[in-house]
Amino acid sequence: MSSAIFRTSRRHFGFSLCGFPLAWTAMARQAVSGPWNAPARVARVYLAAPKVHWPKPTLDVAAEVKAVEERIAEVGLKHAAHVQLVGGEILSSEQEVRPWLAAMGELDGVLIIPVAQPTPALRALVDALEVPALFFSRPYATHAWSSIAGWRAAEKKLEVVAGSSYGDLDPYMRMFHTVRHLRKSKVLVGAATPQSREAAAAAYQKHFGTQFRFLAGPDFRQAFEAVGEKEARQEAEAFVRGAVRVVEPSPREILDGVRFYLALKNLLHREEANAITIDCFGSLAANTLPGYPCIAWSRFNDAGLYGVCEGDLASTMTQILVTSFSGMPGFVSDPVFDASRNEVIHAHCVSATRMLGINGPASPYLIRNHLETNEGAVLQVLMPADETVTVARFTDPQRMLLSTAEVIDAVRDSDRGCRSQIRTRVSDAEKWLNHFTAGLHRVVFYGDHVRNVERMGRLMGFQVVREL
Numbered sequence: 001m002s003s004a005i006f007r008t009s010r011r012h013f014g015f016s017l018c019g020f021p022l023a024w025t026a027m028a029r030q031a032v033s034g035p036w037n038a039p040a041r042v043a044r045v046y047l048a049a050p051k052v053h054w055p056k057p058t059l060d061v062a063a064e065v066k067a068v069e070e071r072i073a074e075v076g077l078k079h080a081a082h083v084q085l086v087g088g089e090i091l092s093s094e095q096e097v098r099p100w101l102a103a104m105g106e107l108d109g110v111l112i113i114p115v116a117q118p119t120p121a122l123r124a125l126v127d128a129l130e131v132p133a134l135f136f137s138r139p140y141a142t143h144a145w146s147s148i149a150g151w152r153a154a155e156k157k158l159e160v161v162a163g164s165s166y167g168d169l170d171p172y173m174r175m176f177h178t179v180r181h182l183r184k185s186k187v188l189v190g191a192a193t194p195q196s197r198e199a200a201a202a203a204y205q206k207h208f209g210t211q212f213r214f215l216a217g218p219d220f221r222q223a224f225e226a227v228g229e230k231e232a233r234q235e236a237e238a239f240v241r242g243a244v245r246v247v248e249p250s251p252r253e254i255l256d257g258v259r260f261y262l263a264l265k266n267l268l269h270r271e272e273a274n275a276i277t278i279d280c281f282g283s284l285a286a287n288t289l290p291g292y293p294c295i296a297w298s299r300f301n302d303a304g305l306y307g308v309c310e311g312d313l314a315s316t317m318t319q320i321l322v323t324s325f326s327g328m329p330g331f332v333s334d335p336v337f338d339a340s341r342n343e344v345i346h347a348h349c350v351s352a353t354r355m356l357g358i359n360g361p362a363s364p365y366l367i368r369n370h371l372e373t374n375e376g377a378v379l380q381v382l383m384p385a386d387e388t389v390t391v392a393r394f395t396d397p398q399r400m401l402l403s404t405a406e407v408i409d410a411v412r413d414s415d416r417g418c419r420s421q422i423r424t425r426v427s428d429a430e431k432w433l434n435h436f437t438a439g440l441h442r443v444v445f446y447g448d449h450v451r452n453v454e455r456m457g458r459l460m461g462f463q464v465v466r467e468l
Contacts, residue, residue, distance in 0.1 A: 036274050036324075037304075039080065040108035040180040042173075043087035044072060045100065047112065047119040047142075050092050054117035055140035064115050065090060068138075071166045072113075079173035090115070094124035107131050108180040109459075111169075114142035122147075132157040132179055132459045134172050139164055157461040174325055175456050181324040182317075182460075183209030188271055190215050190278030191311050200313045200396075207397035207461065210317065213271060217284055223263035224290035232259035239295070240367065248369040249377040253292070257377040260291030261299055268305065275320060276300070279311030292376030294350045301329040301352035302362070308332055309350050310441075314394045318443045322392060325452060327357050331383075331444040335436075336417060339429040345411060346391075346444050351381040351420035355446050368419045380419040385409040389424065390449040391467075395438040400457065403432065403468035404448055427468050435467070 046068070048061045069088060076085040087104055091097060101107075110133040112125065122144055126133070137145040137160060148160040161168050187210060191197060194214040201212035236258040240246060246254070264276055278293055280286040286293065297307030306323070308316040309332050319330035333346035349370050353362040366380040387407045394400050403426070411421035422444070426432060450466075457464040 034184070034272060034274055036181045036184040036186075038180070038184070039082055039084045040176040041106065042083050042085055042109045042111055042176050043104045043107050044085055044111040044113060045087055045125070046090040046115050047121050047125075047144075048090060048092055048115040049118045049120050052116035052118070054143065059116050061090065061115055068113060068115070072111075075166055075169050075173065079170070082177035083173045085111070091121035091125065094121050097121055097124040097128050101128055108183065109133060109176040111136060113138075114144055117142050117144070119144050126151055126156055126158065129157075132159070132176070132461070134158075134169075134176075134459065135160045136169065137162040152458060155461060157459060159455060159459040171452055171455065172459070175452070175459055178321060178325045178456065179460060182320060185275055185320055186211040186213065186271065186273035187306075187313070187316055187320075188213055188215055188267060188273050188276040189311060189313070190217075190220060190276070190280075190284050192216055192279070192283035197311060197313055203397050204313065204317050208317070210320070211273075212313075213273070215267075217288065219267070220260075220263070220278075220284075221290055223267050224260055226266065227259050227262045229255070229259065232262055235262060242365070243367045244364045244382075246367045247380075248374075249367055253369070253375065254367060254377045256291035257293075257295040258291075260289065260293060261296035263290070264293065264296045264307075265300075268300075275306035275308070275316055277306075277308040277311050277313065277316050281310050284311075286370065286376060287373065292370060292378065294370065294376065294378035297350045298352055298365075298379045298381070302354045302358065304358045306330075307350070309348065312441055314396075314439070315441050315443050317397075318392050318394050318400065321394075321456065322390070322443070322445050322449060322453065323358075325456065326445060326447060326449050327359065328445045328447055328449075329355060329358060331355060331420070331422075332441055333444055334418060334440055335442055337429055337433050339433055342425060342427075342429045343408070343423055344405065344426055344429055344432070345417070345421055345423050346442070347411070347414075347418040347421040349378045349418045349420065351379060351383065353379065353381050355381070355383050356387075357446075371415070371417065371419050378419050382410045382412060383407070383420065383422050384446070385422075387446050388448045389422075390445045390447060390453070391442045392445065392449075392453065393438060393442050394462075397462060399463045399465060400453065401438060401442075401465050401467050402450055402453055403466065404450060405468075407446075432468050 112135045236255050300307035315332045329352035333348050336345040368380045370376040391403045405424035405426045408423045454464045
C-alpha cells in the first residue's frame, strides 16, 4: 500500500489498521433470523401389521415401539436445534395413512421406522408423501428396505439407513433442517432482464420450495440512499481497522461499498429474505450500482446468509444447500486449470473470511479494488491452506456436480484473474478439463462433504455426479 493512499485513508476515515474490531466481527456474524433457521418439523411413524411373522410371530409390537421410542427421543434431544420430532403412531393399514398425514399438519420430513414384517401401510405412505422421508431399518425389523432403491428411481424423495446404531441418524437430523432451510429460504435476484432467470427460479422453487423475488436498479438505489452516510462511515472505519491493509481503493469507494452492504442488509430484512444475488457483470453491471456489492457478499456469507456473484442462481442454490448443512460458507470461483501441475486455482473477487466455518476463526484480508474493472472495493482473503475442499455446483434442481481437492496455499500476489485465490491439487486435472460442463462457476466449501451431499441427493431427489 502506498503511503499516499494510507495517509488519505487516515485523513478521511481515521482508519487504524490494528486487527479485527469486536463491533464489526459481531455484526458480520449475526445472521438475520427467520423461518429458514427454525428447527425442521419431522414426523416419526412406525409400521407393522396387526399380525406379524418377521422377525418372529410372537413379537410384542407395542413393547418394541416403546423401546425404539426411548432411543429416538435421545436423538431428538441431541438435535433439538435442528429438528422437532412429532408423531410416533403405529400405522398398520394403508387406510390409516392419509388421516395420519392430515393430523400431522405441515412437515419438513418423515422418519419411517418399520417394526415388523409385513408393513402394509408402507407403499401408500410413500405414494402420499410430499416431503422427503428417511427409512430407518434396524436389523431383522423388515424386508421392505429392498424396495427403497426402486421407489427412489421412480423419483421418490426417499433415503434408507440400515443398521443397529441410532448414531447413524445424526447427519440426517441436520439434513432435515437443510430441507426446511431450502423450503423457507427466499432469494432476491437483481436483474434488469429477469426473463433470462425466471425459468430457473421456477424450477428450483418447484423442487425445493425456495422463494425468489426479482429486483431492478431503482430498488437498489433507493435502498442505498436510505442509509445515512454517518452510519456507513462508522461501519467503514471498523471494516478498515480489521484489514491487514488498504491497497488501491479510495475512501469513497470503501464507503460506498459498506453503505451498499447496509442497504442490502436492510433489503433482506424488509423482504424477509436470506439470500441475494445481482447480475453485476450483466444487466446491472457493478459500475452502474451505487456501490460494488462485493463487501456485502463477504459479510453475508460470514454471517450464515448468502451473497452470491453475477446473478448465478445455480451457485446460490448450491451454497444454500451445502452451507446450511455444513456451516461452511461457499466461495464462488472461476477455476483456472494448470494441468501440467495437476492443479486448479480457484479465483474470485468475493470471499467470506470464515471459510473454516461460520462460527470459526476469520482469515486475514486486504482491501483491494475489483481486479477485472480496477475500481470499487473488495476483500482479498488469505484463505487457509493444507485443507480438503469440496467443489460443487447444481446444473439444475435434479443434478449436482461434485469433486474434492487439496488446498496447497492462498495465492497472495497475483495481478491476474481475481483478488481472492487458492491453489488446489486435484486427482486428475486433465480429465476434469476435458469433461468440464455446466458453465464456469464452481462453489468451494472447506471440508469433505461428498458423502453427505450424496445422502442429501437421495433424500431430496437430485442426482450427484462426481466430476473427479
